[in-house]
Amino acid sequence: MASIKDVAAAAGVSVATVSRVLNSHPSVSPDARTRVLAAVESLGYRPNAVARSLRTDQTRTLGLVISDVLNPYFTELARSVEEEARALGYSVIIGNADERPDLQDHHVQNLLDRRVDGLLVSPTDGGSPLMLAAARAGTPMVFVDRWIPGVDVPVVRSDGRAAIRDLVAHLHGLGHRRLAIIAGPAATTTGSERVAAFREALAPYDIALPDAYIGQGDFQADSGRRVTEGFLDLAEPPEVVFAADNLMALGALDAIRARGLRVPDDIALAAFDDIPWFVHTAPPVTAIAQPTKELGRAAVRALIDRIEGRTPESVTLPAHLVARESCGESPQPRQSPQSPHPLTSMERSPR
Amino acid sequence: MASIKDVAAAAGVSVATVSRVLNSHPSVSPDARTRVLAAVESLGYRPNAVARSLRTDQTRTLGLVISDVLNPYFTELARSVEEEARALGYSVIIGNADERPDLQDHHVQNLLDRRVDGLLVSPTDGGSPLMLAAARAGTPMVFVDRWIPGVDVPVVRSDGRAAIRDLVAHLHGLGHRRLAIIAGPAATTTGSERVAAFREALAPYDIALPDAYIGQGDFQADSGRRVTEGFLDLAEPPEVVFAADNLMALGALDAIRARGLRVPDDIALAAFDDIPWFVHTAPPVTAIAQPTKELGRAAVRALIDRIEGRTPESVTLPAHLVARESCGESPQPRQSPQSPHPLTSMERSPR
DNA sequence: CTGAAAGCGCTTACAG
């Protein structure tokens, strides 16, 4: 593979001059520029990004550690992140934690070793020492979706509280009184917050959330399956199951179907995170939609602000309820399939 | 951030010795090793992967260029690739082409500039000059899922021919005679092969595949929507639509639902690529399942073989039909939700 | 077993 030396030799200039034309440094004679460009062309030369990174101490790369690639929500987030990063001149390397703290740490370490310019992470737990150390050491970092309390890092996320209130009102209006939740890990913010918000939303209706109706999941499908089976085995099973993410909702559907039961007649189902397939399930699933694309964009902008020395603020965008048929009688006209994910307006809150 | 020099100073040895203990070189005295390890520990030192890569001319990184991250098939493939690569000591950087040749080239170039040790690609078109040049220049490369004819690069893919024959038999058995296909881009192998296999499978039944029943899609949801609308507008619409991937099947469902029609009564639907949601759609979708995990694993092994100087063979694994209810009366007992993706035995064919 | 030195491919003050 041709190096800068080869180009310099072919163009009859020094490597310094080659480097200057490659970096559009102004002081290069038109003649030299022309000859360098010709040499670059004929040799098919491409600067070695590894060498450049070593020298400039920047990789123009962002690390993104997501909780689970198989979760369409994170997949959409990752796509949005890459898109925005590319537009701003950065590449992104994705690490999939698969909801495992050890795998998360593996990727954080790997990304740090590769000297990414900054880290976007949606933590799978309450805070690995490694990540805390990185944050303290000044590694540019931004949390997306989930965050770690007490760490001074901007957070870009969606607030589901209002949407969960809307969901509970919807459920109550349909006559449901025994409501259960499949929670994510308590060590994650989204895991504990969604339970808290659910409980708070139930209070005005004088509905309690007994322990038996809080199933401990891990945001993956298997746990949704397992927890739902437990609910169905109860002497008094819940009338509604609210899955704290779409994969656990998938697991719940599996469990319900395996027993030969039907949604919503035998048991109703709602989920956090809306995905295109929810329009086509039997029945269509009532879900809380996040402005995923916007979250990805905002997270990248915040991280790059941080990298480039500015001071980003945290961003919180609202989520909203999309009522379909999985909790009872069709409550609204059929959703247009063209816009299963209507974006809401954006809200910013100071960090 | 501490460098190897800091460690050497702290341990009272030369950087060469530090490097040796870091790379477990045998000739280091126990004493030196102990002191170096202590210094590494206390400084929280981590070798700079960028510098190491520059020096050793290897990054221990694989590039994976997939056609579309939003497609669960590719997402599952990517996960399997990363898993296997990690097990073999490699990292992977994913580039999402979003079915766009220009984006694909952007990522290939980016990955090459970063000096990945090898490239795994599922090409979105018939062959970008860039990729052909890279292959010719000797960049270790392996095609997954889709490939480019005439390029001497191993291919790891699934052969859907037999499964498509099974599908057609299934459809014919249910009484369907007017069969249409939503094809992928003709410039992709999976785009053209699936049409060819479908046509061949129809021949024994004396069923033709008229142009009006071949809709040109691009493997993304919108195109499935558009093509299906076209089919439904026909004077004689097809009785069955076979979508060449799961996203176009999603689009087809959108279009069918938007017209207030029902599957399979008004029109039947089948798809290439099985995904967990197909079990829960209304009705469950008959699909052709690929051994996705195995494909990812085999692709990584082939690429690493190539990188490490061995000579990998192409691998072709069989796909298989999973008949559900979207083409007519339930043809078999309900699938167990525990195993929506049963793996078939593995077949290897010489390259 | 150990260290001094060269060198990977770049960029960038510095001097001219």
Place this chain on the structure above:
DNA sequence: CTGAAAGCGCTTACAG
């Protein structure tokens, strides 16, 4: 405008 030189953080023959 241009080039020689230093240096980024490593690894690895080479000599001892």
